[in-house]
Amino acid sequence: MPLIETAPAPLLEKLPADSAVPVEGLDQPTWLVRRESLKEVAKMLGADASAGFDLLLDVCGVDYPGRAERFEVVYHLYSIGRHERLRLKVAVPEEDPVLPSLIDVWKAANWFEREVYDMFGLRFEGHPNLRRILTHEAFEGHPLRKDYDPARRWILTEDKIYRPEPRPDDEESGDDMFEPMTINIGPSHPAMHGTFRIVARLDGEVITASEVEIGYLHRCFEKMAETHTWQQVIPFTDRLNYCSAFINNVGYCRTVEKLLGVEAPPKAVWASTILSEFSRIMDHCVCNGATLVDAGALTNFWYFFQPREEIYGLLEACSGARLTVSYCRIGGLAADLPPDFEAHCRRLLEMIPPFMDDIEKLVDKNRIWLDRSVGVAAISGEQAVNWGWTGPCLRASGVANDVRRDHPYDLYDTVDWNVVVLPGGDVYDRYRIRMLEIRESLKIIRQLLDRGIPEGPYIVDDPHVALPPKDVAYNQMEAMIYHFKLIMDGIQVPAGEIYSMVEGANGELGFYAISDGSGKPYRLKVRPPCFPIMSTFSHLIQGGSVSDAVVSLGGLNIIAGELER
Amino acid sequence: MVGESWVTTTFEKLGEWGRNNSFWPLPFGTACCGIEFMSVVSSHYDMARFGYEVVRFSPRQSDLLIVAGTITDKMAPVLKKIYDQMPDPKWVVSMGACACSGGFYRAYHVMQGIDEIIPVDVYVPGCPPTPEGLMHGILQLKEKIERDRKRVKKEKATIAADRDGSSAAA
Numbered sequence: 001m002p003l004i005e006t007a008p009a010p011l012l013e014k015l016p017a018d019s020a021v022p023v024e025g026l027d028q029p030t031w032l033v034r035r036e037s038l039k040e041v042a043k044m045l046g047a048d049a050s051a052g053f054d055l056l057l058d059v060c061g062v063d064y065p066g067r068a069e070r071f072e073v074v075y076h077l078y079s080i081g082r083h084e085r086l087r088l089k090v091a092v093p094e095e096d097p098v099l100p101s102l103i104d105v106w107k108a109a110n111w112f113e114r115e116v117y118d119m120f121g122l123r124f125e126g127h128p129n130l131r132r133i134l135t136h137e138a139f140e141g142h143p144l145r146k147d148y149d150p151a152r153r154w155i156l157t158e159d160k161i162y163r164p165e166p167r168p169d170d171e172e173s174g175d176d177m178f179e180p181m182t183i184n185i186g187p188s189h190p191a192m193h194g195t196f197r198i199v200a201r202l203d204g205e206v207i208t209a210s211e212v213e214i215g216y217l218h219r220c221f222e223k224m225a226e227t228h229t230w231q232q233v234i235p236f237t238d239r240l241n242y243c244s245a246f247i248n249n250v251g252y253c254r255t256v257e258k259l260l261g262v263e264a265p266p267k268a269v270w271a272s273t274i275l276s277e278f279s280r281i282m283d284h285c286v287c288n289g290a291t292l293v294d295a296g297a298l299t300n301f302w303y304f305f306q307p308r309e310e311i312y313g314l315l316e317a318c319s320g321a322r323l324t325v326s327y328c329r330i331g332g333l334a335a336d337l338p339p340d341f342e343a344h345c346r347r348l349l350e351m352i353p354p355f356m357d358d359i360e361k362l363v364d365k366n367r368i369w370l371d372r373s374v375g376v377a378a379i380s381g382e383q384a385v386n387w388g389w390t391g392p393c394l395r396a397s398g399v400a401n402d403v404r405r406d407h408p409y410d411l412y413d414t415v416d417w418n419v420v421v422l423p424g425g426d427v428y429d430r431y432r433i434r435m436l437e438i439r440e441s442l443k444i445i446r447q448l449l450d451r452g453i454p455e456g457p458y459i460v461d462d463p464h465v466a467l468p469p470k471d472v473a474y475n476q477m478e479a480m481i482y483h484f485k486l487i488m489d490g491i492q493v494p495a496g497e498i499y500s501m502v503e504g505a506n507g508e509l510g511f512y513a514i515s516d517g518s519g520k521p522y523r524l525k526v527r528p529p530c531f532p533i534m535s536t537f538s539h540l541i542q543g544g545s546v547s548d549a550v551v552s553l554g555g556l557n558i559i560a561g562e563l564e565r
Numbered sequence: 566m567v568g569e570s571w572v573t574t575t576f577e578k579l580g581e582w583g584r585n586n587s588f589w590p591l592p593f594g595t596a597c598c599g600i601e602f603m604s605v606v607s608s609h610y611d612m613a614r615f616g617y618e619v620v621r622f623s624p625r626q627s628d629l630l631i632v633a634g635t636i637t638d639k640m641a642p643v644l645k646k647i648y649d650q651m652p653d654p655k656w657v658v659s660m661g662a663c664a665c666s667g668g669f670y671r672a673y674h675v676m677q678g679i680d681e682i683i684p685v686d687v688y689v690p691g692c693p694p695t696p697e698g699l700m701h702g703i704l705q706l707k708e709k710i711e712r713d714r715k716r717v718k719k720e721k722a723t724i725a726a727d728r729d730g731s732s733a734a735a
Binding site: 151156224561 | 593594595596597599600601603604607608609622634635637638639640641642643644645646647669670671672673674675692693695
């Protein structure tokens with residue numbers, strides 16, 4: 001297990017004694033923080049420039065029914081400037097499940113804390129709007145507690161549907177000739193991509209306050225992961241960000257591989273890097289295509305979807321599936337690459353750029369698109385970091401942050417490519433950065449193809465991790481037993497915990513896995529890149545018009561499967 | 566009298582023919598299947614070939630509800646309302662494993678198939694179904710409507726024959 005050896009020990013000295021205790025031997029620097037001093041520690045780490053942990057990546061609850069203090073809340077912090085990571089753990093007893101809210105330090109804490117409240121029933125003191133976020137209004141109990149039955153449903157009836165009252169920030173409507181109006185958009189509305197709901201308070205056409213409601217696609221990924229074996233979780237990861245399913249596969253499999261201490265063979269790593277980049281291209285195509293459709297530019301949608309179809313062809317040749325590929329396995333790939341893999345990739349490299357050129361010619365200097373997007377829903381880099389942004393949206397605000405460069409995995413440190421950064425932070429730059437990143441991805445793929453397919457197996461030769469080949473399993477007793485054990489009991493992952501990340505199409509996609517050695521994940525938390533981005537939405541659209549809100553939602557690339565899991 | 570009945574039959578046929586070949590689908594796309602639905606309507610698969618390209622997002626204007634994606638308990642009342650708002654005659658295609666049965670999400674927040682709340686005409690399996698699968702499903706629906714018309718016509722004829730027979734006997 002690779003250890004990150006940059007424990008920020010001097011920081012501990014700034015704190016009063018015994019407010020935080022470092023834990024040794026984990027994958028990244030970890031402090032056990034006393035609940036009473038959490039706020040102080042957070043202020044020192046987040047607000048103090050010398051500490052510089054400016055990004056709150058994730059907040060995760062864990063339930064340990066056997067412990068004296070039943071719950072644990074885990075904070076993952078990141079320093080953009082120094083590329084350092086820090087994990088804080090706070091124990092919370094069941095009798096008094098209250099913690100201080102960290103919204104004052106990191107705005108990103110807002111939705112993350114609501115999620116912990118929803119899933120575990122822990123309350124955050126000082127949170128302005130602590131109510132359920134993923135489950136519905138008639139839900140009872142807290143589903144990620146270990147004593148909650150995974151299949152226990154609650155029925156929501158129409159009279160119980162939450163009707164948000166956007167908090168009236170504007171009392172000065174006295175001499176206005178228009179009465180403020182409250183409108184509901186979504187969840188079944190094309191501009192809301194099917195699964196979000198916004199209740200906005202309007203003054204004329206200007207949004208003065210709004211509240212975003214999500215959870216319409218909460219498919220209980222994390223609870224499902226706890227009830228399935230480590231391999232069986234792979235298809236569930238496909239359905240997180242289904243526009244670039246393969247990247248999720250890779251992110252999850254690398255996490256488990258690190259826990260197991262195995263490494264995928266060179267051929268699998270090579271193919272994973274190429275297919276991840278193709279998936280990124282597809283994801284950017286969907287995002288930009290959908291954004292432009294929301295702005296009325298339908299032609300580009302067709303132009304974007306054609307290269308996507310062609311990439312589907314490649315994925316289908318590899319895995320048999322178009323969208324939800326499940327092609328990665330723990331320790332390698334599910335099947336060998338098709339014989340014409342390289343030729344197919346090269347064909348795609350030839351074919352994709354002309355489509356992008358056409359789109360850029362149509363859109364980049366288009367007056368209507370410029371009017372709709374330049375300066376709309378703009379956010380500064382500093383603010384975006386405080387809200388927990390990562391990925392292309394953050395890079396469009398001028399912050400060069402990319403997991404592929406800062407914490408390289410697979411083959412990204414062996415190829416020559418650039419982290420694209422744009423200064424504007426508005427819808428236009430978020431569109432442009434995706435176009436530029438598509439070209440960077442093509443560059444990566446081209447270099448890898450030029451090296452040729454590495455020789456060797458596509459999955460590790462370890463019968464405790466990978467299924468033995470069919471003909472061997474049928475003919476040799478030992479192989480058959482391994483096959484049986486792997487199918488019935490699953491991979492036996494040793495006890496431990498790890499946070500591992502890849503650069504998803506929309507930012508840092510992290511998996512925080514805790515294993516107790518039982519053959520199933522004890523806890524698997526996804527750090528979804530679009531969750532903190534969506535939590536900013538209300539803030540982004542304030543002061544703009546409704547049509548601006550529609551365009552800005554598209555540009556953020558919110559994928560519901562990943563947002564709500 | 567002969568002329569009148571001739572006109573009536575043809576009108577029915579004409580209506581059904583028009584309906585069958587020009588559904589106005591409302592895509593209730595929530596998840597992965599919604600992305601595949603986008604593939605079906607975009608240029609490569611081009612559902613317009615069958616006359617089904619007039620995608621409407623208002624339930625008042627559509628006659629075919631394509632439920633593409635997982636329906637959670639939170640979404641259920643919304644789906645029910647959308648269905649109720651659609652004018653008759655209306656049909657429902659359940660696209661993908663989640664909409665058909667909850668798929669592999671046997672979980673606390675996922676509806677185990679949309680037929681818990683609304684009637685379904687055609688179930689399209691797959692996770693997600695291929696675009697060909699969805700098109701096949703819609704063509705099945707077309708056949709089903711055709712078959713229903715014939716069945717209704719046959720039933721009407723039987724009832725009429727029974728009545729005629731009984732009146733003749735009387």
